[in-house]
Amino acid sequence: MTFTDLATISWRSLLRNKRRTFLTAISVAFGVFLSVTFTASGDYSYTNMIDSSATMGLGHITIESPNFNDTPSLALSISQTDKIQDLTSAIPGIEASFSRILGQAIFASGSKTVGGQFMAIDPTKEKTQYNFFLKYIEQGHLFSEDESRGIVVGAKLAEKLKLRLRKKVVYTLTDKKGEIVSAVARVSGIFRSGEDSIDGSMVLLPIKRIREILNYKEQEASLVALFIKDQRQATDIALQTSQILQDDSIKVLTYKETQREIAGLVAMDRASNYFLQFLVGLLIAAGILNTILMNVMERTKEFGMMMAVGMSPGKIVSIVLIESFWIGLLGLILGALITLPFYLYMSEVGLDLSRYIGTDYNAAGVLIDPVLKFILFKESACAIVTGIFALTMAAGLYPAFRASRITPVDSLKSI
Amino acid sequence: MNRKSIVELNQICKIYQQGKLQVTAVDCLSLQIAQGEFSALYGPSGSGKTTVLNMIGALDEPSSGDVIIEGKTLAGMDRTALSRLRRDRIGFVFQAYNLVPVLTAYENAEFVLALQGVPIRERRQRVMSILEEVGLADLADRRPDELSGGQQQRVAIARAIAPEPAIILADEPTANVDSATANGLLDLMENLNSNKGVTFLFSTHDQRVMDRARRLIELKDGKIASDGVSP
Ligand SMILES: Nc1ncnc2c1ncn2[C@@H]1O[C@H](COP(=O)(O)OP(=O)(O)OP(=O)(O)O)[C@@H](O)[C@H]1O
Ligand SMILES: [Mg+2]
Numbered sequence: 067m068t069f070t071d072l073a074t075i076s077w078r079s080l081l082r083n084k085r086r087t088f089l090t091a092i093s094v095a096f097g098v099f100l101s102v103t104f105t106a107s108g109d110y111s112y113t114n115m116i117d118s119s120a121t122m123g124l125g126h127i128t129i130e131s132p133n134f135n136d137t138p139s140l141a142l143s144i145s146q147t148d149k150i151q152d153l154t155s156a157i158p159g160i161e162a163s164f165s166r167i168l169g170q171a172i173f174a175s176g177s178k179t180v181g182g183q184f185m186a187i188d189p190t191k192e193k194t195q196y197n198f199f200l201k202y203i204e205q206g207h208l209f210s211e212d213e214s215r216g217i218v219v220g221a222k223l224a225e226k227l228k229l230r231l232r233k234k235v236v237y238t239l240t241d242k243k244g245e246i247v248s249a250v251a252r253v254s255g256i257f258r259s260g261e262d263s264i265d266g267s268m269v270l271l272p273i274k275r276i277r278e279i280l281n282y283k284e285q286e287a288s289l290v291a292l293f294i295k296d297q298r299q300a301t302d303i304a305l306q307t308s309q310i311l312q313d314d315s316i317k318v319l320t321y322k323e324t325q326r327e328i329a330g331l332v333a334m335d336r337a338s339n340y341f342l343q344f345l346v347g348l349l350i351a352a353g354i355l356n357t358i359l360m361n362v363m364e365r366t367k368e369f370g371m372m373m374a375v376g377m378s379p380g381k382i383v384s385i386v387l388i389e390s391f392w393i394g395l396l397g398l399i400l401g402a403l404i405t406l407p408f409y410l411y412m413s414e415v416g417l418d419l420s421r422y423i424g425t426d427y428n429a430a431g432v433l434i435d436p437v438l439k440f441i442l443f444k445e446s447a448c449a450i451v452t453g454i455f456a457l458t459m460a461a462g463l464y465p466a467f468r469a470s471r472i473t474p475v476d477s478l479k480s481i
Numbered sequence: 482m483n484r485k486s487i488v489e490l491n492q493i494c495k496i497y498q499q500g501k502l503q504v505t506a507v508d509c510l511s512l513q514i515a516q517g518e519f520s521a522l523y524g525p526s527g528s529g530k531t532t533v534l535n536m537i538g539a540l541d542e543p544s545s546g547d548v549i550i551e552g553k554t555l556a557g558m559d560r561t562a563l564s565r566l567r568r569d570r571i572g573f574v575f576q577a578y579n580l581v582p583v584l585t586a587y588e589n590a591e592f593v594l595a596l597q598g599v600p601i602r603e604r605r606q607r608v609m610s611i612l613e614e615v616g617l618a619d620l621a622d623r624r625p626d627e628l629s630g631g632q633q634q635r636v637a638i639a640r641a642i643a644p645e646p647a648i649i650l651a652d653e654p655t656a657n658v659d660s661a662t663a664n665g666l667l668d669l670m671e672n673l674n675s676n677k678g679v680t681f682l683f684s685t686h687d688q689r690v691m692d693r694a695r696r697l698i699e700l701k702d703g704k705i706a707s708d709g710v711s712p
Contacts, residue, residue: 067595078583367578374540376568376596387680475541
């Protein structure tokens, strides 16, 4: 008896009770729908959070001095960043790289002083899409190459220091040798992201000027921030990067190490998401088990007769398991049919949640796009399909076992 | 005439434990069935007919004694071997629930051949000619619930003879059909017996079956009360 013969018996047996089969398949389809919804919104928002966090200075992958991540300091720097950028630009998957200097400073204007952070950047190279702060400039503009005294300040910081465009601000920092140095800058732009902790402490400065002040050499910087096309490849690309660079005086880290809050948040959320899906899956599996077990119990005589005329218990097990498989497949097809339109809408248009959560909703200090969209990664789709089949087949195991234990004598007796 | 022995029962007993009570369904019974027989076990309800048939058919094990089919002792065979033996050497026609409800008459008739892995083309030839023989060639595509009780039994007979087994065991095959249908079924089986030499062993209450059987074995309380060639 071929597999096709067994599959035919299974399929027709399911059709004997169309309503029961359909309802069970619908429950599987509902599971597919929920699973896709959970996973695709997760895949989208995690990517969104990670990408958006990367634009806040460190990129997806950061090349920096070995101790910089644990004890950031202007005394820790890397040299020849142009060479590093050159070498890494050949690695597939990397979209952009920027040399930046990051540090603490005290800002003063008139009688007011405020502590904060600065990010020194090269205005000729930076692009808005890789720089969170540039995206939110609401007054003025980013300093140009010639404006060595330019500064872009956060709106809250400007408020605290009573700064306006073209106003003077003095910043003080500790240089490489531990000496305190000060410099004057003139406000060329003000940004407002909506997140007070950022707007109240962050400024952008020209990297050329900061190098001079800090006694850095040309091409010296705190780090090189790498941006990659697909955040899921961060670990792989980081590994490739460190292999290509072959330099013990630098370290290549991914966002998981440099932006632990966001990585932790994503991991937690993903775990609870999976757990929830698993629970829903168990519920659905219980429904499938019930259906298949009923199908088996109603056919005790039939199975007994088939075994009497020489069908092996193994084939009986196959028939029942194939029934599970059919239900899984049917559920998957129905699930795809009901999920696809919704998925397409959500991946193209999305749901604007700004009315409910506002536009400055943040997680671990990272602003989150208030439009919820769907992306389903290939591996997530595979995981859903695998999960559905694993659950349906698992649900069929017990009924299949029961069916194989039927003895022809007993089942045929009660006619 | 020294015909080949197909079934040999040596002192078989079947004892059921019902709570503290022991029920002796079959009591030290010995019996031989030779090739080409058309025999019937008869006796009152509870006399052990079905139990004997089930033990011959390797569906049930005796509590003691030997069941020997075509010279092979069943005791000690594992589940798979017994399943093979039933598939290849024994045909079954039950009183009811004979057919797989989701398969057509044709598919039911070829069921055992399919289990044996007989190639489709050969299967097709054999099954079509057998359906012809049992008079169901026109109804090959019907499902059991679209067939009468008698037609269903014919499909069961077709399935039983298709693999050319050593013996066909038929437990009250006419119990659920009317008189005319019963006669038709008996004609069919008689013809298969005389034309093709198919060996049949029935269990029955039915006088019509007893009238046709050429050997009548009477059971009483699990023992053979009489055994003789029908007059
Ligand atoms: N599983 C069982 N447990 C206990 N007793 C059983 C069992 N199966 C059969 N018996 C007993 O064994 C005896 C023989 O039963 P069997 O079914 O062989 O009789 P039968 O001759 O086929 O009867 P009938 O004409 O009613 O079919 C009966 O007394 C029956 O009650
Ligand atoms: Mg009986």
